[in-house]
Amino acid sequence: MTTISSYLLTRMHQAGVGHAFGVPGDYVLDFMDRVVESPIELICTCNELNAGYAADAYGRLGGIGAAVVTYGVGGLSILNAVAGAFAERVPLVLVSGAPHSKMRHRGMLMHHLAGDYHMQLDIFRNVTAAAVMLTDARTAPEQIDRAIAACINEKRPVYIEIPVDLVDQHCTDPDDGPLAVAPTSDSSALCEAVAEAAELLAEADNPAVLVGLEVRRFSLAQQVTDLLEKTGWPFATTINSKTAVTESHPHYLGVYQGGFSHGPAHDTIEQADCLLTLGAWMTDITTGGFTAHLDDSRMIAVNSDKVRIRHHYYDQVALGDFVVALTSALQGVPSDLHAHSPTPYQRPAEFTPAKDAALTVRRFFEALNHWLDDDMIVISDIGDVIFGATELYRPQTETFIAQGYYMSIGYSLPAALGACFARPDRRAIVFVGDGAFQMTPQAISTLMRYGKAPIVVVLNNDGYVIERMIHDGPYNELQMWRYSALAEAFQTDGAAAEGRLVKTEAELAAALKTAADTTDRLVVIEAQVQRTDCTEILARVGQHLRDLAAEH
Secondary structure, rough: OOOHHHHHHHHHHHHHHHHHHEEEOOOOOHHHHHHHHHHEEEEEOHHHHHHHHHHHHHHHHOOOOOEEOOHHHHHHOOHHHHHHHHHHHOOOOEEEEOOOOHHHOOOOOOOOOOOOOHHHHHHHHOOOOEEEEEOOOHHHHHHHHHHHHHHHHHOOOEEEEEEHHOOEEEEEOOOOOOOOOOOOOOOOHHHHHHHHHHHHHHHHOOOOEEEHHHHOOOHHHHHHHHHHHHHHHEEEEOOOHHOOOOOOOEEEEEOOOOOOOOOOOHHHHHOOOOOEEEEOOOOOOOOOOOOOOOOHHHEEEEEOEEEEEEEEEEEEHHHHHHHHHHHOOOOOOOOOOOOOOOOOOOOOOOOOOOOOOEEHHHHHHHHHHHHHOOOEEEEEOHHHHHHHHOOOOOOOOOOEEEEEOOOOOOOOHHHHHHHHHHHOOOEEEEEEEEHHHOOHHHHHHHHHHHHOOOEEEEEEEEOOOHHHHHHHOHHHOOOOOOHHOOOOOOOOOOOOOOEEEOOEEEHHHHHHHHHOOOOEEEEEEEOOOOOOOHHHOOOOOOOHHHHHHOOO
16 A cells, blocks of 8 residues: 555655655654655765755756655755745755654644754645645545645645644555646636737837746756747847856847846846746846846746736746747737847857966866866856856856855755756756865765766865955955865775865866866866966955945
């Protein structure tokens, strides 16, 4: 017969979960036994935060991520990662073990308990699309189905709490019906929104498109590409939607970041007489600290469930339905009506290291842009590395990951673990600053444990450079580590890795070449630069924030 745990794992597997990341603890050990017996592979990490970040990256690339933790100390440790997934619409199933139901009913003071038995559930209700506590075998299947359907439809995490005594209780069998039915658009609202948008766009002399995060989350790359190719409109992306559409497209402009961006992406988007935004969120990051000059009266803003055209609002209009309908409505528009021929966005043809030249941040990213293979998945942490990484040329779709809205430093190393399992056909490349590296270095150990071979490039500028550019102080200093030496420190007989310290352009070029050829083990490259060196974008960010602070 079916048990609650087998029902849950079957539903998770049907939804697309192939791996679950987690840390053992007494309240979840029996459930972990059931995971091991299931088609889902259990990947054990050094801590719950790393498990959460790994599941997040897996969800971005593989459909739905999953994490398994114990109660209290495990659930609260993974909270930050789940909050980030919620903020950035990443589908993820978090399963937490819990004390025996009798203990809860009696109000017993069990270890790992903080507050009452509902506190963890209540906390996760704020950062999930659904949070359920399984309490009865008769209702558990419906609770599980409802939670996973919310995860699929809303592209956000869900929380499922299972007490130790319910793991092997019998319940009904899962049926063969679909787990979730995609929401449908209101046909009248859709038709009216498309008609108004098509009229505005047809009248525009310089329309442009800003592709946002929701295009990635709802797998709309092909539909958006069809629209762009039919119209010939230029387009840019936000940080979170970088590689949602191929950057080899002739009309791609780059990443738009308001006043922090420059060149075609900035000029074309802000000078458009009709701007169509598709699944874009106008956050402080997208708008460059709200320095963007975008006129609402010239905007058509389409998100996952609504459309705003100038000052008109249309509810219950799905993003995918709108894109398809708009493409159809514009069939009569000649493809060259808004012909656009920007300078191609492409990889530099050459990188020639200057002899004995000390490495700078600018040359660091120039070298990487030339060296990167098209099939690699770039995983950028937060800090100056994300500003440099957004300008790297990525011709293949879904080959760039960054937490570009929630921005929790330390994301990248454990995210590489999730990426390696979600896309074993692509090599993961991590760009991480020294401060972010110190948050989650244990992930290197886990990557080696499971035989994964990413390339980890640590940009070492001896401290929190992004904070220095905003507001310097002694709190921005770090204890210096020998980052490249950690590859050797984590080695065992069955897990090999190597590290290399580089300080010049020539040393970096040589290290990158060697790393590309070393495919059987993890490689750490520590690139040392001056402590005040940074990207041009970060310099503009720092100046903007200092100016704001001076106004108060």
